[in-house]
Amino acid sequence: MAAPATVPSVVFPYRDLLGIEGLTPEEITLLLDLSERYTEANRRPGKKRKTMRGRTVINLFFETSTRTRTSFELAAQRLGADVINMQVADSSIKKGETLVDTAVTLNAMHPDVLVVRHPESGAVKLLSEKVDCAVINAGDGSHEHPTQALLDAQTIRARLGRLSGITVAICGDLAHSRVARSNILLLTTMGARVRVVGPPTLVPATFERLGVEVHHNMERGIADCDVVMMLRLQTERMQGSYVPSTREYFRFFGLDYAKLGAAKPDALVMHPGPMNRGVEIDSEVADDFGRSAIQTQVEMGVAVRMAVLKVLTRNLEARQRAQANGNGAVMGEAS
Amino acid sequence: MSVVTGGPAGRTAYLNARLLDPASGLDTAGDLLTVGGEIADLGPGLFKDGAPKGAAVVDCAGACLAPGLVDMRVQLREPGDEHKETIETASAAASAGGVTAMACLPDTNPPIDDVAVVEFIARRAREVRGTKVFCYGAATRGLEGAQLTEMGLLAETGAVAFTDGGRAIANAQVMRRALLYASTFDALIVQHPQEPTLARDGDMNAGEVALRLGLSGIPPVAEVMMIERDLRLVESTGGRYHAAHISTAASVEAIRAAKARGLRVTCDTAPPYFTLNETAVGDYRTFAKLDPPLRAEADREAIVEGLADGTIDAIASDHAPHDQDSKRLPFAQAEYGIVGLETLLPLSLALVHKGRMSLNALLACLTVRPAEILGLPLGRLAKGAPADLVLFDPDRPWRIDPDQFRSKSKNSPFDDAPVQGRALRTVVAGRTLFAVETVAAAVA
Numbered sequence: 001m002a003a004p005a006t007v008p009s010v011v012f013p014y015r016d017l018l019g020i021e022g023l024t025p026e027e028i029t030l031l032l033d034l035s036e037r038y039t040e041a042n043r044r045p046g047k048k049r050k051t052m053r054g055r056t057v058i059n060l061f062f063e064t065s066t067r068t069r070t071s072f073e074l075a076a077q078r079l080g081a082d083v084i085n086m087q088v089a090d091s092s093i094k095k096g097e098t099l100v101d102t103a104v105t106l107n108a109m110h111p112d113v114l115v116v117r118h119p120e121s122g123a124v125k126l127l128s129e130k131v132d133c134a135v136i137n138a139g140d141g142s143h144e145h146p147t148q149a150l151l152d153a154q155t156i157r158a159r160l161g162r163l164s165g166i167t168v169a170i171c172g173d174l175a176h177s178r179v180a181r182s183n184i185l186l187l188t189t190m191g192a193r194v195r196v197v198g199p200p201t202l203v204p205a206t207f208e209r210l211g212v213e214v215h216h217n218m219e220r221g222i223a224d225c226d227v228v229m230m231l232r233l234q235t236e237r238m239q240g241s242y243v244p245s246t247r248e249y250f251r252f253f254g255l256d257y258a259k260l261g262a263a264k265p266d267a268l269v270m271h272p273g274p275m276n277r278g279v280e281i282d283s284e285v286a287d288d289f290g291r292s293a294i295q296t297q298v299e300m301g302v303a304v305r306m307a308v309l310k311v312l313t314r315n316l317e318a319r320q321r322a323q324a325n326g327n328g329a330v331m332g333e334a335s
Numbered sequence: 336m337s338v339v340t341g342g343p344a345g346r347t348a349y350l351n352a353r354l355l356d357p358a359s360g361l362d363t364a365g366d367l368l369t370v371g372g373e374i375a376d377l378g379p380g381l382f383k384d385g386a387p388k389g390a391a392v393v394d395c396a397g398a399c400l401a402p403g404l405v406d407m408r409v410q411l412r413e414p415g416d417e418h419k420e421t422i423e424t425a426s427a428a429a430s431a432g433g434v435t436a437m438a439c440l441p442d443t444n445p446p447i448d449d450v451a452v453v454e455f456i457a458r459r460a461r462e463v464r465g466t467k468v469f470c471y472g473a474a475t476r477g478l479e480g481a482q483l484t485e486m487g488l489l490a491e492t493g494a495v496a497f498t499d500g501g502r503a504i505a506n507a508q509v510m511r512r513a514l515l516y517a518s519t520f521d522a523l524i525v526q527h528p529q530e531p532t533l534a535r536d537g538d539m540n541a542g543e544v545a546l547r548l549g550l551s552g553i554p555p556v557a558e559v560m561m562i563e564r565d566l567r568l569v570e571s572t573g574g575r576y577h578a579a580h581i582s583t584a585a586s587v588e589a590i591r592a593a594k595a596r597g598l599r600v601t602c603d604t605a606p607p608y609f610t611l612n613e614t615a616v617g618d619y620r621t622f623a624k625l626d627p628p629l630r631a632e633a634d635r636e637a638i639v640e641g642l643a644d645g646t647i648d649a650i651a652s653d654h655a656p657h658d659q660d661s662k663r664l665p666f667a668q669a670e671y672g673i674v675g676l677e678t679l680l681p682l683s684l685a686l687v688h689k690g691r692m693s694l695n696a697l698l699a700c701l702t703v704r705p706a707e708i709l710g711l712p713l714g715r716l717a718k719g720a721p722a723d724l725v726l727f728d729p730d731r732p733w734r735i736d737p738d739q740f741r742s743k744s745k746n747s748p749f750d751d752a753p754v755q756g757r758a759l760r761t762v763v764a765g766r767t768l769f770a771v772e773t774v775a776a777a778v779a
Contacts, residue, residue, distance in 0.1 A: 122619030143549030
């Protein structure tokens with residue numbers, strides 16, 4: 001089947017994608033269905049399309065990132081957009097320019113889409129309020145990373161066929177993880193059961209308020225799970241501040257075959273990367289192609305980002321048509 | 336708005352007022368006469384034979400006439416941050432809010448840890464001739480929490496109490512010595528009660544909202560554990576201690592128990608802590624970023640209870656002016672604090688409108704109690720008392736509009752909030768500094 005010329009009839013009425021919070025199951029399904037079609041198309045030669053021809057995408061990264069930035073860059077290029085990468089971490093900010101000033105400056109260059117990563121929670125939303133283009137949150141502080149959650153969901157769908165009714169254990173540094181928040185929101189919205197697993201310093205009991213089960217024991221936490229999703233543990237947090245040492249962490253919370261035995265026999269192992277082998281995940285498990293979906297996640301990443309760009313570009317076109325016709329945009333604000 | 340000054344002899348007659356004196360419990364229809372900077376007389380039917388000749392006459396038309404508000408904690412930003420506020424603009428804001436005296440925190444630049452800075456502020460206040468300005472002295476040099484300041488000399492120059500302002504006196508030994516040393520002069524130590532190691536890098540109250548927003552949390556226990564530690568030190572030193580802007584249910588309980596044990600402790604809170612809860616942070620609203628942070632609903636309710644039963648002695652505005660550039664930032668990078676001088680009265684009056692406190696009990700928290708805590712002879716409507724007055728309509732409905740603030744800074748989370756009650760006229764030492772036109776005013 002060819003990639004879609006038009007988007008299905010479900011409306012995705014937003015200018016931006018700032019988070020999973022507030023999205024309905026239908027809207028999420030729309031993005032996942034579209035990703036599925038791009039996944040197939042991406043496996044064939046002749047990947048480049050004209051969907052975003054003449055559009056400019058700026059990847060604005062206030063934090064260093066290789067895989068997410070590359071994934072967005074590839075997605076935009078495959079849709080025919082012109083892409084510019086800006087690594088702001090080492091330019092304007094050091095000169096004292098505020099985020100709002102940066103936003104206003106970039107806005108004057110009339111980009112169509114800004115893909116933004118920032119180390120502070122809420123910063124992408126703040127920036128989105130000061131620009132006229134579509135904004136995609138590529139990760140803000142410990143808040144959200146919506147395209148990661150979408151690609152994780154798409155990976156699960158591809159491997160298990162569904163999201164509803166499955167049990168997913170998210171393990172590791174939940175407290176500081178934007179990936180975890182977006183995944184919890186998406187998976188619970190889609191009807192999956194979610195458990196969060198880790199020591200209380202990294203998995204506070206407050207997580208119960210998000211409608212998930214909190215576990216501080218790895219074997220019990222992943223027992224009978226369909227999916228075990230590992231999170232990266234930042235090195236600076238494993239030298240005594242949150243956990244005493246990497247050795248101790250791996251002993252009790254690192255995913256190896258012994259612990260994985262508690263999950264369902266065909267349970268899927270996921271990791272958003274980059275992995276700390278021997279800290280949160282054992283190399284044997286990470287490299288087990290039968291269990292590990294880590295490569296599939298990377299593949300889905302490009303397709304999911306193409307789907308998001310496609311939908312937001314369609315909205316951009318609709319808004320620009322409405323403005324050309326003298327009507328105000330009838331578009332919802334950011335999600 | 337027009338400013339109407341007193342008559343030739345500095346005599347002003349206030350007719351047809353509802354006289355309120357929280358210190359004595361007075362609440363009666365009547366009149367009041369000021370001569371120069373003092374209240375000369377007051378009572379029902381004082382001018383039944385007409386106002387005295389030559390006096391300016393203010394027809395209060397039944398509005399409330401009370402002692403002007405004594406705001407025991409404001410930041411004036413002068414010296415050092417005059418782009419955010421000055422003594423002059425703070426004074427204009429205070430007058431519009433019915434505040435006639437304010438005590439400024441030592442977190443200026445340079446900090447008020449030296450006699451010269453106290454004298455500078457006193458001189459600037461004299462030049463402005465507005466709201467009465469008092470200042471705290473720093474408890475430790477440079478507000479660094481290590482070496483004690485010259486408390487005796489600072490007190491002689493006019494410092495009303497000692498505090499490190501927005502920083503907790505965290506070191507237990509320093510706090511113990513500050514309490515001991517201050518007791519030489521019967522001086523008060525005011526604490527910003529927050530255990531810094533628990534609150535460090537915190538953006539907002541720890542809890543579900545912080546979790547959802549991915550912001551780092553300041554646990555409520557950070558406040559009460561510092562208060563409880565200090566209470567032990569107060570007990571062993573006999574010092575005088577005041578806990579500033581308490582925000583949690585546990586803190587109210589700790590102070591209640593300490594008062595029951597007979598300790599010389601007092602505390603205050605600020606309107607946001609009995610008006611809002613943590614949900615006001617909403618979608619990263621930096622104007623709702625406070626220190627201490629807005630807490631859970633149960634805490635807010637406990638603060639109201641604490642005010643109603645007298646555990647909490649005073650309400651201060653905790654006026655913290657910040658310019659746009661300090662707030663228009665990602666939440667974690669934005670400054671803490673809100674402006675409060677112009678919203679102190681209406682937000683506090685909500686407690687009366689909701690039936691949680693009587694009008695005089697509320698006014699006590701805003702006038703005579705903070706004055707007593709700081710040892711100031713203010714906050715009374717009585718013969719011979721300073722003619723610092725506020726005339727206000729407790730019921731007048733309006734919407735808060737920061738664009739109308741006289742303060743240089745507009746950082747308020749109460750933008751467009753519907754409130755009831757407004758200052759109509761503010762008088763300091765017999766001089767009218769602020770008046771709303773609708774009040775009938777004429778020289779007899």
